[in-house]
């Protein structure tokens with residue numbers, strides 16, 4: 160008889176039967192996409208990051224699957240804030256509290272506008288503020304401007320008292336981890352989600368001597384296996400520096416149960432799957448759950464808490 164293991168996870172009192180979710184951006188733009196994740200083995204669903212107004216995003220081709228992952232410059236195509244707000248409210252009234260509303264303003268003013276609407280709404284679930292989209296032309300990733308993040312968080316927490324997570328870009332120097340964690344630790348942030356794609360990579364087809372995607376002269380965010388070591392370092396680096404009550408979501412390079420296991424070892428409470436979910440669709444949640452359970456059984460772990468954050472170093 161197989162030993163039973165639990166995939167149960169929790170963020171700020173919201174319980175998830177499974178720690179696996181989609182990453183904002185992949186197959187989560189429409190009500191149909193969102194419902195198919197919600198009714199799959201995934202523990203919950205994250206909406207496509209909403210901008211105030213509907214956006215068509217960048218020109219095609221804007222995403223390319225690669226041997227070790229993907230490059231994309233989607234440019235936040237989405238149906239606009241009202242669409243996703245209506246979705247999460249409907250899901251909430253149907254009893255789903257495992258729906259995360261992701262928002263990505265094109266300016267701090269847009270972020271504040273959407274967060275004010277959320278504050279005034281009946282939505283009581285998790286909100287994820289995306290400070291890290293690398294693909295909007297002419298708009299730098301806010302997460303790399305520490306002073307801007309500090310100012311924005313100061314403004315937000317003057318009025319926002321719901322549960323807010325931050326989706327961050329990858330950082331590469333330990334002083335960046337120190338500085339960003341010191342800023343975030345001043346505020347009642349619920350969780351940090353690391354990482355968004357590794358921004359502004361360039362992939363070339365050497366036969367045609369051409370960049371493989373069209374927007375921004377071929378520059379785009381890298382996901383998949385290319386991103387995993389950077390993602391693990393960011394989850395670990397923030398877990399070591401953030402106040403214990405600020406939880407972590409790990410995103411980046413997950414395509415197997417072992418990848419999830421490693422993210423949890425680094426301190427992830429939940430994980431989100433982007434590139435591999437894009438190519439495999441909702442069956443990935445069942446496959447990876449099975450793989451993770453097999454690993455846990457083999458290692459004698461029954462709950463995620465048995466190994467969460469317990470990475471050893473040499």
Ligand code: SIN
Pocket residue numbers: 183184208231232233234235236289291292293294295355356380
């Ligand atoms: C995009 O729409 O460009 C990708 C989403 C993101 O990186 O936040």
